[in-house]
Amino acid sequence: MSSTFDADDKSAGTTRRRFLRGSAAAAGGTVLGAGASAAAETDNLPPNIPEWMKAPGEPMGSHPYGAPSPFEKGVVKNISKTLKQYLSASSRTPLQELDGIITPNGLFYERHHGGVPTIDPAQHRLMLHGLVERPLIFTMDELRRFPSESRVHFLECSGNPGYSKPYGKTASDLVGLVSCAEWTGVSLKLVLQEAGLKPDAKWVVAEGADAAALTRSIPIEKCLEDAMLVYSQNGERLRPQQGYPLRLFLPGFEGNMSVKWLRRLHVTAEPVYSREETSKYTDLLPDGTAREFSFYMEAKSIITRPSGGQRLSAPGFHEITGVAWSGHGKIARVEVSLDDGKNWQDARLQEPVLTRALTRFRLPWRWDGKPAVIQSRAIDETDYVQPTLSELLAVRGENYFYHNNAIWPWRIAADGEVTNALA
Amino acid sequence: MRLREICSIAVAIVVSVFAVEAQAQSLYGIGRPATAAEIAGWNIDIGRDGSNLPKGSGSVSHGREVFAQQCASCHGDQGEGGLGDRLVGGQGTIGTPKPIRTVGSYWPYAPTLFDYIRRAMPQNAPQSLSDEDVYAVSAYILNLNGLVGADAALDAKSLAAVKMPNRDRFVGDARPDTKK
Numbered sequence: 001m002s003s004t005f006d007a008d009d010k011s012a013g014t015t016r017r018r019f020l021r022g023s024a025a026a027a028g029g030t031v032l033g034a035g036a037s038a039a040a041e042t043d044n045l046p047p048n049i050p051e052w053m054k055a056p057g058e059p060m061g062s063h064p065y066g067a068p069s070p071f072e073k074g075v076v077k078n079i080s081k082t083l084k085q086y087l088s089a090s091s092r093t094p095l096q097e098l099d100g101i102i103t104p105n106g107l108f109y110e111r112h113h114g115g116v117p118t119i120d121p122a123q124h125r126l127m128l129h130g131l132v133e134r135p136l137i138f139t140m141d142e143l144r145r146f147p148s149e150s151r152v153h154f155l156e157c158s159g160n161p162g163y164s165k166p167y168g169k170t171a172s173d174l175v176g177l178v179s180c181a182e183w184t185g186v187s188l189k190l191v192l193q194e195a196g197l198k199p200d201a202k203w204v205v206a207e208g209a210d211a212a213a214l215t216r217s218i219p220i221e222k223c224l225e226d227a228m229l230v231y232s233q234n235g236e237r238l239r240p241q242q243g244y245p246l247r248l249f250l251p252g253f254e255g256n257m258s259v260k261w262l263r264r265l266h267v268t269a270e271p272v273y274s275r276e277e278t279s280k281y282t283d284l285l286p287d288g289t290a291r292e293f294s295f296y297m298e299a300k301s302i303i304t305r306p307s308g309g310q311r312l313s314a315p316g317f318h319e320i321t322g323v324a325w326s327g328h329g330k331i332a333r334v335e336v337s338l339d340d341g342k343n344w345q346d347a348r349l350q351e352p353v354l355t356r357a358l359t360r361f362r363l364p365w366r367w368d369g370k371p372a373v374i375q376s377r378a379i380d381e382t383d384y385v386q387p388t389l390s391e392l393l394a395v396r397g398e399n400y401f402y403h404n405n406a407i408w409p410w411r412i413a414a415d416g417e418v419t420n421a422l423a
Numbered sequence: 424m425r426l427r428e429i430c431s432i433a434v435a436i437v438v439s440v441f442a443v444e445a446q447a448q449s450l451y452g453i454g455r456p457a458t459a460a461e462i463a464g465w466n467i468d469i470g471r472d473g474s475n476l477p478k479g480s481g482s483v484s485h486g487r488e489v490f491a492q493q494c495a496s497c498h499g500d501q502g503e504g505g506l507g508d509r510l511v512g513g514q515g516t517i518g519t520p521k522p523i524r525t526v527g528s529y530w531p532y533a534p535t536l537f538d539y540i541r542r543a544m545p546q547n548a549p550q551s552l553s554d555e556d557v558y559a560v561s562a563y564i565l566n567l568n569g570l571v572g573a574d575a576a577l578d579a580k581s582l583a584a585v586k587m588p589n590r591d592r593f594v595g596d597a598r599p600d601t602k603k
């Protein structure tokens with residue numbers, strides 16, 4: 001039987017120290033991590049002085065931008081090697097390698113429909129027209145003159161993952177089309193007010209300046225609620241892969257609608273019914289009807305450690321951690337089950353819990369070395385409970401494709417190997 | 424006297440604020456007016472009813488030629504798919520366990536075909552086809568799906584008049600759809 005304890009429990013420290021002593025006693029005991037390959041070298045270990053203390057390091061200026069340690073070179077975006085083509089394709093965030101709630105810009109997931117354009121910001125314009133009093137054109141410098149704001153939000157591709165097998169092996173394979181960043185830009189509401197909305201303005205059609213001229217229709221309520229025109233991500237200008245120099249950002253909506261390389265906002269009375277909101281990004285039900293304009297990403301969570309592809313080094317203390325998020329607002333609770341879904345207990349949420357943002361959860365755990373199935377489920381502030389895959393399949397069928405927010409359990413074998421329990 | 428002066432100034436301020444609002448001037452004065460010509464050059468949105476479709480027309484037979492040159496390498500000679508999406512067939516499969524989603528079986532509105540081909544196709548050179556060529560390719564794809572005749576030529580009016588078989592099968596978002 002696996003047991004858990006509260007992080008504040010006095011026994012926690014005792015147990016942890018006991019485990020650490022045991023680990024040190026096992027000479028060369030396995031430690032997980034991408035950078036541990038040189039562990040066989042003992043010259044740098046106690047009681048010896050490590051070589052990197054015996055000579056100066058690299059001088060200042062060697063890396064004017066900066067890059068991760070060479071020992072972290074395996075932590076990269078997860079890109080399938082067997083795609084038919086790579087112009088309309090996606091890459092996934094390696095969720096199981098990350099901590100906290102912010103996704104580094106270099107590891108932020110990508111989805112493009114016509115490659116990544118190289119746009120000179122001096123030659124980029126945003127046109128705002130349609131049902132407005134004053135059609136306007138903005139330069140990037142002009143957009144940065146508006147009052148700015150910064151907010152932390154997740155972004156998630158609507159198909160993350162699909163509903164049919166084969167299911168992925170790792171957390172990234174399964175739900176790596178979600179990332180989270182601090183976004184800086186101007187409230188779309190301010191820019192729309194600058195042009196003056198006409199009374200029959202009900203939708204805003206957004207278009208990208210990429211080779212797909214990707215087009216989506218956004219309900220005016222969302223545009224006036226919390227939509228942003230974003231030019232910076234995690235403090236620096238957007239990466240080309242994220243829409244440089246300008247993207248729309250719609251917190252909690254499926255990622256495809258946060259149109260990148262934004263060049264045009266067309267205010268209309270009804271949706272444009274573009275290919276991306278009819279032929280694609282509609283949800284096919286078993287009876288042959290299809291849901292359209294299904295915007296919100298519902299509450300979801302995944303345990304990222306321990307997770308598929310990892311191995312627990314030894315019985316004893318292990319922290320269970322992962323991320324949860326909801327397009328409908330804040331995460332209220334994350335529950336974790338250690339016994340294949342029979343019993344559930346609350347995980348601790350990292351503060352502050354932000355609306356429509358990744359929320360880190362943690363649960364201290366003492367693994368007894370026996371096989372176990374662990375899983376998490378998110379409950380958001382609307383009391384919505386993350387469903388199981390079978391509950392979703394019962395309603396939606398395998399051909400629904402988008403908006404799969406199922407609980408995903410991990411199976412831990414006696415040898416510590418972690419695999420997808422539904423695969 | 425002093426009070427009266429203050430009151431009159433206050434009234435003047437209130438009146439001028441209302442005047443500004445009546446003119447609906449912008450708050451920040453950022454951006455410049457977009458001209459009609461600039462908007463016309465950039466606005467390539469085609470409504471589901473065919474609104475904003477350009478002048479011109481294109482025939483199925485011309486579309487067959489353009490398709491062979493520009494589209495077939497990815498979508499197959501008969502629109503059967505390949506590197507690119509399958510475009511043809513699948514009618515009657517949408518409510519089955521193995522649905523085949525194509526222009527003919529799934530797309531609700533024919534004008535969207537013109538909109539998408541013009542803005543995004545061919546993938547290696549989007550926005551390179553003439554409006555006539557886009558009408559023609561649209562006509563050819565609809566013909567391959569049995570939705571217009573082999574001798575058809577489509578323009579703004581006739582393209583918008585094509586009734587797509589799956590048009591009435593789209594419904595609203597009924598989520599949350601699992602019990603709490």
